[in-house]
Amino acid sequence: MSEDGATRKRDDYLEWPEYFMAVAFLSAQRSKDPSSQVGACIVNQENKIVGIGYNGMPNGCDDDLLPWSRSADDRLNTKYPYVCHAELNAIMNKNSADVKGCTMYVALFPCNECAKLIIQAGDCWDHTAKIISLLGRLIRAFYSKCAYIFCSFGLITAPKMLVFSK
Ligand SMILES: [Zn+2]
Numbered sequence: 001m002s003e004d005g006a007t008r009k010r011d012d013y014l015e016w017p018e019y020f021m022a023v024a025f026l027s028a029q030r031s032k033d034p035s036s037q038v039g040a041c042i043v044n045q046e047n048k049i050v051g052i053g054y055n056g057m058p059n060g061c062d063d064d065l066l067p068w069s070r071s072a073d074d075r076l077n078t079k080y081p082y083v084c085h086a087e088l089n090a091i092m093n094k095n096s097a098d099v100k101g102c103t104m105y106v107a108l109f110p111c112n113e114c115a116k117l118i119i120q121a122g123d124c125w126d127h128t129a130k131i132i133s134l135l136g137r138l139i140r141a142f143y144s145k146c147a148y149i150f151c152s153f154g155l156i157t158a159p160k161m162l163v164f165s166k
Pocket of ligand 1: 085086087110111112113114115
């Protein structure tokens with residue numbers, strides 16, 4: 001065996017947490033919201049992704065017609081009554097029966113509406129306590145070994161998309 005390391009596995013591969021958080025950050029890039037882009041990635045206990053989402057207007061609603069502003073005289077002319085948050089979309093997009101025991105990777109602290117969704121979807125929390133203290137028990141700090149992940153399509157020799165037939 002050679003001493004140049006070519007036959008050994010890489011040591012600097014992406015760990016699972018960084019990989020899933022990167023998926024959440026990448027998903028955020030899909031958002032059309034001009035002021036905040038948030039992505040979420042739900043992972044089951046087998047480290048398989050079961051849901052991805054980002055903040056955006058509800059399905060079927062024309063995002064060229066709905067407002068994207070953060071303030072207006074009439075609240076109905078702001079984005080807030082309409083935008084679906086990343087956490088909501090990730091849960092709604094799930095490809096598993098439920099998200100019990102799963103972990104959600106998300107860049108921002110969830111709002112109170114998403115906190116309720118996360119707690120209800122998990123179905124194992126004490127509903128008598130305050131939402132935010134419950135959420136504090138759910139949330140784990142995310143520590144990354146790397147500050148950023150570099151991704152360039154130029155580094156891939158010949159990127160391809162494979163489409164399965166219907
Ligand atoms: Zn939210």
